[in-house]
Amino acid sequence: xxxxxxxxxAYDRVKSYVHATPVVQSDLLNGWLGHDIYFKAECFQTVGxxxxxxxxxxxxxLLAQHADVKKVVANSSGNHAQAVAWSARTxxxxxxxxxxxxxxxxxxxxxxxxxxDVILAETRQVVDxxxxxxxxxxxxxxxxxxxxxSVMAGQGTAALEAWSQLNDEPDAVFAPCGGxxxxxxxxxxxxxxxxxxxxxxxxxxxxxxxxxxxxxxxIYTLTDSPKTxxxxxxxxxxxxxxxxxxxxxxxxxxxxxxxxxYWTQWLQHLLKLHxxxxxxxxxxxxFQWLSxxxxxxxxxxxxxxxxxxxxxxxxxxxQNHLATQPQLFK
Amino acid sequence: xxxxxxxxxAYDRVKSYVHATPVVQSDLLNGWLGHDIYFKAECFQTVGxxxxxxxxxxxxxLLAQHADVKKVVANSSGNHAQAVAWSARTxxxxxxxxxxxxxxxxxxxxxxxxxxDVILAETRQVVDxxxxxxxxxxxxxxxxxxxxxSVMAGQGTAALEAWSQLNDEPDAVFAPCGGxxxxxxxxxxxxxxxxxxxxxxxxxxxxxxxxxxxxxxxIYTLTDSPKTxxxxxxxxxxxxxxxxxxxxxxxxxxxxxxxxxYWTQWLQHLLKLHxxxxxxxxxxxxFQWLSxxxxxxxxxxxxxxxxxxxxxxxxxxxQNHLATQPQLFK
Numbered sequence: 136x137x138x139x140x141x142x143x144x145a146y147d148r149v150k151s152y153v154h155a156t157p158v159v160q161s162d163l164l165n166g167w168l169g170h171d172i173y174f175k176a177e178c179f180q181t182v183g184x185x186x187x188x189x190x191x192x193x194x195x196x197l198l199a200q201h202a203d204v205k206k207v208v209a210n211s212s213g214n215h216a217q218a219v220a221w222s223a224r225t226x227x228x229x230x231x232x233x234x235x236x237x238x239x240x241x242x243x244x245x246x247x248x249x250x251x252d253v254i255l256a257e258t259r260q261v262v263d264x265x266x267x268x269x270x271x272x273x274x275x276x277x278x279x280x281x282x283x284x285s286v287m288a289g290q291g292t293a294a295l296e297a298w299s300q301l302n303d304e305p306d307a308v309f310a311p312c313g314g315x316x317x318x319x320x321x322x323x324x325x326x327x328x329x330x331x332x333x334x335x336x337x338x339x340x341x342x343x344x345x346x347x348x349x350x351x352x353x354i355y356t357l358t359d360s361p362k363t364x365x366x367x368x369x370x371x372x373x374x375x376x377x378x379x380x381x382x383x384x385x386x387x388x389x390x391x392x393x394x395x396x397y398w399t400q401w402l403q404h405l406l407k408l409h410x411x412x413x414x415x416x417x418x419x420x421x422f423q424w425l426s427x428x429x430x431x432x433x434x435x436x437x438x439x440x441x442x443x444x445x446x447x448x449x450x451x452x453x454q455n456h457l458a459t460q461p462q463l464f465k
Numbered sequence: 466x467x468x469x470x471x472x473x474x475a476y477d478r479v480k481s482y483v484h485a486t487p488v489v490q491s492d493l494l495n496g497w498l499g500h501d502i503y504f505k506a507e508c509f510q511t512v513g514x515x516x517x518x519x520x521x522x523x524x525x526x527l528l529a530q531h532a533d534v535k536k537v538v539a540n541s542s543g544n545h546a547q548a549v550a551w552s553a554r555t556x557x558x559x560x561x562x563x564x565x566x567x568x569x570x571x572x573x574x575x576x577x578x579x580x581x582d583v584i585l586a587e588t589r590q591v592v593d594x595x596x597x598x599x600x601x602x603x604x605x606x607x608x609x610x611x612x613x614x615s616v617m618a619g620q621g622t623a624a625l626e627a628w629s630q631l632n633d634e635p636d637a638v639f640a641p642c643g644g645x646x647x648x649x650x651x652x653x654x655x656x657x658x659x660x661x662x663x664x665x666x667x668x669x670x671x672x673x674x675x676x677x678x679x680x681x682x683x684i685y686t687l688t689d690s691p692k693t694x695x696x697x698x699x700x701x702x703x704x705x706x707x708x709x710x711x712x713x714x715x716x717x718x719x720x721x722x723x724x725x726x727y728w729t730q731w732l733q734h735l736l737k738l739h740x741x742x743x744x745x746x747x748x749x750x751x752f753q754w755l756s757x758x759x760x761x762x763x764x765x766x767x768x769x770x771x772x773x774x775x776x777x778x779x780x781x782x783x784q785n786h787l788a789t790q791p792q793l794f795k
Contacts, residue, residue, distance in 0.1 A: 163578065178737040241734070241787045248493065400775060404571070407508040407739045407771035441737035445730060448782040455775045457571045 136379070137288055139327020142295050142320060145288040149191040152225055154180050156293075158300045158435075161405040168463050170425055171433045172418075173305065174402075175297045178410050178441025182245075184367075185293050185439050186218035186280075189316060192289030193278045194222040205229060205274035210266040212238040212259070213367060214440055215280040220251035222278075231269060233262045239444040259360070281314030282374025291320025293437055298328050303433065307333040307424065310437040311417045312345045312387070314370045315377030317439060322380045333385035337420035339363040340389040345373050349387055354378050364395045364450060367413030367439060388420035395419060397456040402438075404457060412451060414438040426463055466709070467618055469657020472625050472650060475618040479521040482555055486510050486623070488630045488765075491735040498793050500755055501763045502748075503635065504732075505627045508740050508771025512575075514697075515623050515647060515769050516548035516610075522619030523608045524552040535559060535604035540596040542568040542589070543697060544770055545610040550581035552608070561599060563592045569774040589690070611646030612704025621650025623767055628658050633763065637663040637754065640767040641747045642675045642717070644700045645707030647769060652710045663715035667750035669693040670719040675703050679717055684708050694725045694780060697743030697769060718750035725749060727786040732768075734787060742781060744768040756793055 156179045165171055177185040190209075197204050206229040209219040216232045223230035230251035234243055235258060243253050256262045270277035279286060294308055310321045322334045338345050342361035348354045356372035363369060373381060381387070399415035402408065417436050425432060443451075486509045495501055507515040520539075527534050536559040539549040546562045553560035560581035564573055565588060573583050586592045600607035609616060624638055640651045652664045668675050672691035678684045686702035693699060703711060711717070729745035732738065747766050755762060773781075 163575075166578075183737060244790065245493075248496075400778075403739045404773070407513060409733045409737045409739055443734070445782060445785045445787045448730075449779075452775060452778040452782060457775045460574065 137284060137291070137319070137323035139324060141288045142291040142324040142327070145192040145285070146292040146295050148195045149188055149289060149292055152191050153187050155296060156180050158297055159406055159408070164405050164461065167461055168425060170428070170431055172421065173297070173301060173433070173435045174406060174438050175293055175435060176408060176438050177293055178408055178414070178438055180440070182214065182217040182221050183440050183442040184214035184218065185290055185317060185437065186214040187221060188292050189286035189289035189320070190215065190218035190222040190278055191225070193283060193285040194226055194228065196285040197276050198226060201276065203274045204276055206231065207276050207278050208233065208266050208269045209278045209280070210262045211280055213242060214442055216242060216246045217249060219278045220246045220249035224250045233265045233269070235259050235262050241444060242442065281316030282376045284376065287316050287319040287377065288323070289320065290317040291324040293317070294321045294324040294435070295328070297435055301435070304329050304332055305433045305435040307335060307432065308435045308437070309335050309337060309417045309421050311365065311368055311413045311439050312336040312338045312373070312381070313368045313413070315345065315373040315381050317437065318384065319377045319380035321437065322383055335386045335388065335420060335424065336381065336384050337388050337390055337417045339365045339368050339395065339416060340391050342368055343389050344371065345381060346387055346389050348373060348378060349381060364392055364399070364412040364447065365416045366447065367411060368416065386424065388423050390416045390419035396451050396454065399451050400456040401461060408438070409441045409443065410438050411440045411443055412447065414440060422461070467614060467621070467650070467653035469654060471618045472621040472654040472657070475522040475615070476622040476625055478525045479518055479619060479622055482521050483517050484510055485626060488627055489736055489738070494735050494791065497791050498755060500758070500761055502751065503627070503631060503763070503765045504736060504768050505623055505765060506738060506768050507623055508738055508744070508768055510770070512544065512547040512551050513770050513772045514544035514548065515620055515767065516544040517551060518622050519616035519619035519646060519650070520545065520548035520552040520608055521555070523613060523615040524556055524558070526615040527606045528556060531606065533604045534606055536561065537606050537608050538563065538596050538599045539608045539610070540592045541610055543572060544772055546572060546576045547579060549608045550576045550579035554580045563595045563599070565589050565592050571774060572772065611644030612706045614706065617646050617649040617707065618653070619650065620647040621654040624651045624654040624765070625658070627765055631765070634659050634662055635763045635765040637665060637762065638765045638767070639665050639667060639747045639751050641695070641698055641743045641769050642666040642668045642703070642711070643698045643743070645675065645703040645711050647767065648714065649707045649710035651767065652713060665716045665718065665750060665754065666711065666714050667718050667720055667747045669695045669698050669725065669746060670721050672698055673719050674701065675711060676717055676719050678703060678708065679711060694722055694729070694742040694777065695746045696777065697741060698746065716754065718753050720746045720749035726781050726784065729781050730786040731791060738768070739771045739773065740768050741770045741773055742777065744770060752791070
């Protein structure tokens with residue numbers, strides 16, 4: 136299992152390349168809820184998401200372990216694509232990113248702007264097959280999106296960094312769950328940093344493969360790509376490397392599409408940040424947890440990123456949620 | 466006329482109450498345009514807009530000049546309402562804010578959350594009449610939204626503060642024009658800080674009373690409230706105190722509704738900030754100006770605020786502008 140020292144080693148590798156992102160608060164929200172919520176704003180991270188941390192660590196580990204690294208390849212429809220393209224450029228490597236054709240033009244364009252070749256294929260299955268084939272070539276290495284220890288350790292550096300920015304230890308840390316990379320790294324970091332701080336995850340109710348996996352004790356795989364606003368949590372299943380970490384979480388929450396839209400509107404409005412629905416979903420989990428708390432709590436939320444397609448913005452703002460102020464009933 | 470020393474005196478008054486907001490950049494945008502653009506992020510200001518600076522200075526000036534100040538009143542449908550409510554609370558004064566009934570529930574709610582009484586009236590004309598009447602009472606003082614020297618001086622502190630955050634002097638500073646308060650203060654500050662830096666303004670093409678006023682050399686008043694995405698620039702006319710400052714601007718630009726939406730989408734996407742269309746409009750002016758520049762320029766843009774109604778978000782994201790990347794043709 137990853138330990139705090141692995142996360143610290145990853146941080147030593149990545150900290151001069153990635154941004155130290157700010158921790159922000161909303162006094163209004165804290166006042167309304169009666170708790171202290173700290174948001175680690177990874178929307179300001181390089182490439183607009185925490186994914187830069189994992190990719191940056193993984194590419195450096197590859198360079199340290201293999202003498203012949205010339206090129207990295209990745210399969211992703213989202214933030215991991217940009218993260219690997221950026222990391223490759225940073226370390227002078229070639230990169231080819233395989234993306235499903237349904238990925239947004241903006242994300243493909245951003246990935247190309249970091250100098251990577253982008254190859255589109257019709258389905259996620261074809262994309263996966265292509266990346267495995269590409270990685271067979273000598274000198275070419277695959278950077279997996281989550282199921283990889285160096286990627287998981289890199290993602291854990293967000294929580295580690297937040298610890299140095301907070302005055303006191305939080306009572307709980309929340310992060311979203313896609314493939315489980317961010318939560319695995321976060322859990323490894325926080326378990327080493329604190330004897331009492333809880334670590335919890337959030338997933339869309341309509342894409343609840345991780346919640347089902349946790350209930351049944353084995354990895355459950357969705358058959359169809361789920362339709363959720365939280366596009367960073369659309370993965371069909373968690374990984375065999377990440378699942379054991381998810382099993383150690385203190386709790387895990389499923390969040391409705393209504394609540395994802397609700398918290399995206401409110402967090403954009405209150406924090407003045409352009410944050411992804413996948414990040415706002417996590418606040419839905421925080422709200423569920425706080426509803427059962429008897430005393431004032433201090434919570435750290437990892438705001439995973441800020442890359443949002445225009446069609447998603449339209450869906451997010453289709454209804455008015457700002458008319459209903461967040462409130463806890465006690 | 467206001468001078469740099471007035472702006473510095475205002476800054477000494479407000480700096481321990483307002484936030485020192487960050488100056489941010491987008492490397493992607495700078496790369497695409499071939500210029501260096503710095504954004505002063507007043508969306509992170511107290512109450513979510515630069516208006517806190519002017520109101521905070523004005524309230525302190527009132528307290529210094531009058532022994533009997535018990536209450537302040539203001540007329541506003543937007544950010545000035547919250548700014549005066551917040552300033553009153555900060556200095557232990559009562560506040561009543563008169564707002565037109567068409568003002569958003571969210572803004573009325575936010576104004577009340579600072580402890581002010583909010584009184585709604587049907588039209589802007591009735592609101593204005595009510596505030597003048599309220600200000601007749603002894604101990605009650607009006608904080609005007611823009612046509613007031615202490616308000617104008619307070620708004621100028623954003624540019625002054627930005628100067629201390631930049632390594633070199635910018636070639637030009639841009640700010641949006643509603644009633645002209647922000648531009649007046651910015652002009653007074655920059656003229657004192659620099660012998661060469663240009664100061665320019667931006668206005669919606671469909672609410673171009675200031676542009677018409679500048680062309681005809683006298684204040685022009687719109688007859689109807691214009692329908693523009695840039696709701697911070699909907700004022701019917703500039704003030705007799707602000708107009709002489711606007712006449713000293715180096716240039717003034719009118720921005721189409723399409724360009725306002727275009728730049729709101731792109732700046733939200735690139736900067737990861739929840740910024741108002743009134744702020745993004747200013748980038749439309751920057752783009753027009755840069756199109757005619759032969760050499761690399763350094764530009765400071767005052768991002769005026771980040772308070773956006775949900776209906777406005779829906780309109781802003783109704784079309785896809787992210788498919789067309791910003792590009793200057795040279």
